[in-house]
Amino acid sequence: MATPKQPFFNFNILILFLFLEPLQVHSVCRNFCNNIPIKYPFGVDDGCGAPQFRHMLNCTTDLFFITPSGNYKVQSIDYNKKSMVIFDPAMSTCSILQPHHDFVMTDIQSVTIPPSPDTIFVLLNCSIDSPVLNHYKSLCFNFSGHSCDELYGSCTAFKLFHLLSNSTPPCCFTSYNTVKFMSMNILDCSHYTSVYNVDSLKGVGPLDWLYGIKLSYSVPDTGCDRCVKTGGMCGFDVETEGMVCICSASNNSTIQCGAGIGMNTGTSLRQSSLLLESFMVIVLIFHLTLL
Numbered sequence: 001m002a003t004p005k006q007p008f009f010n011f012n013i014l015i016l017f018l019f020l021e022p023l024q025v026h027s028v029c030r031n032f033c034n035n036i037p038i039k040y041p042f043g044v045d046d047g048c049g050a051p052q053f054r055h056m057l058n059c060t061t062d063l064f065f066i067t068p069s070g071n072y073k074v075q076s077i078d079y080n081k082k083s084m085v086i087f088d089p090a091m092s093t094c095s096i097l098q099p100h101h102d103f104v105m106t107d108i109q110s111v112t113i114p115p116s117p118d119t120i121f122v123l124l125n126c127s128i129d130s131p132v133l134n135h136y137k138s139l140c141f142n143f144s145g146h147s148c149d150e151l152y153g154s155c156t157a158f159k160l161f162h163l164l165s166n167s168t169p170p171c172c173f174t175s176y177n178t179v180k181f182m183s184m185n186i187l188d189c190s191h192y193t194s195v196y197n198v199d200s201l202k203g204v205g206p207l208d209w210l211y212g213i214k215l216s217y218s219v220p221d222t223g224c225d226r227c228v229k230t231g232g233m234c235g236f237d238v239e240t241e242g243m244v245c246i247c248s249a250s251n252n253s254t255i256q257c258g259a260g261i262g263m264n265t266g267t268s269l270r271q272s273s274l275l276l277e278s279f280m281v282i283v284l285i286f287h288l289t290l291l
């Protein structure tokens with residue numbers, strides 16, 4: 001009469017098999033980094049995602065976007081709107097004043113994942129010799145009716161400029177291109193900040209602005225949909241950078257994880273584990289009837 005334990009034992013094995021198979025694919029390509037989902041075209045393991053975005057993300061304690069000017073913390077990724085919000089921990093915000101520092105992207109990043117048009121850079125405390133106050137004045141614009149005075153007046157951090165100079169030091173609301181073509185040293189403004197989703201900030205005070213940089217990316221069309229629909233994850237060959245559909249930890253296919261095309265050990269693995277699962281259910285039912 002020691003049998004009551006046996007059904008539970010089999011039930012555990014059943015659960016194990018149900019979870020085993022997805023784990024096999026995920027051990028090749030992590031699909032989460034600290035609560036942020038990692039999907040095509042991104043990857044945090046080499047050979048995962050699209051090669052155009054290779055070496056751009058680093059998943060250590062958090063998810064970081066890697067650029068020549070530093071690693072920026074990724075705050076969110078919107079896969080529907082194809083955008084990613086990053087934060088430069090060294091930039092100033094309404095509450096922290098930090099000396100300027102360049103924001104530099106690689107040439108590939110400037111093309112594949114540039115800052116979105118609704119992200120603006122705010123150059124603060126510019127010297128009177130700054131190009132944006134002279135020859136390149138036209139690069140500065142008024143955004144949603146906001147002025148520098150408002151920034152210097154309402155943010156704890158920026159009030160310091162008022163106090164120290166007893167006037168309103170010049171500032172400039174500009175686009176990424178200005179920062180891209182002129183370094184912060186050339187721009188000659190002591191501090192900078194950046195704000196995103198500016199289209200919705202009309203009448204909203206600087207304390208409630210969204211500080212960070214929103215990047216918008218485009219997804220290369222390499223037929224990844226087909227691979228995902230058949231249960232795979234898109235990746236690439238680390239040597240040739242040609243597309244690979246990762247079906248399981250032990251085998252990759254060229255296009256999809258279906259029968260007949262490419263190598264598809266992944267599918268047969270899935271089928272055999274399904275068979276095993278059905279067998280386990282039968283065994284379980286059999287044991288329960290015996291009780």
Ligand SMILES: *[C@@H]1O[C@H](CO)[C@@H](O)[C@H](O)[C@H]1NC(C)=O
Binds near residue numbers: 046235250
């Ligand atoms: C499958 O592709 C991934 C990504 O390129 C690679 O890391 C992995 O080693 C490949 N696995 C096999 C069995 O070829």
Ligand SMILES: *[C@@H]1O[C@H](CO)[C@@H](O)[C@H](O)[C@H]1NC(C)=O
Binds near residue numbers: 058059
């Ligand atoms: C990823 O981040 C870790 C810790 O910040 C760092 O040691 C490592 O060099 C980074 N890797 C890349 C490719 O930047």
Ligand SMILES: *[C@@H]1O[C@H](CO)[C@@H](O)[C@H](O)[C@H]1NC(C)=O
Binds near residue numbers: 164
């Ligand atoms: C503002 O810029 C000037 C140089 O143009 C600099 O001397 C001054 O320290 C800056 N103010 C602050 C608060 O950093």
Ligand SMILES: *[C@@H]1O[C@H](CO)[C@@H](O)[C@H](O)[C@H]1NC(C)=O
Binds near residue numbers: 140141142
């Ligand atoms: C921005 O607005 C202010 C006053 O509202 C005006 O004096 C200034 O010329 C405007 N600047 C630009 C670049 O339109």
Ligand SMILES: *[C@@H]1O[C@H](CO)[C@@H](O)[C@H](O)[C@H]1NC(C)=O
Binds near residue numbers: 251262264
């Ligand atoms: C992958 O699958 C193909 C075809 O099913 C097979 O020839 C090859 O040996 C498999 N490779 C590995 C590493 O299992």
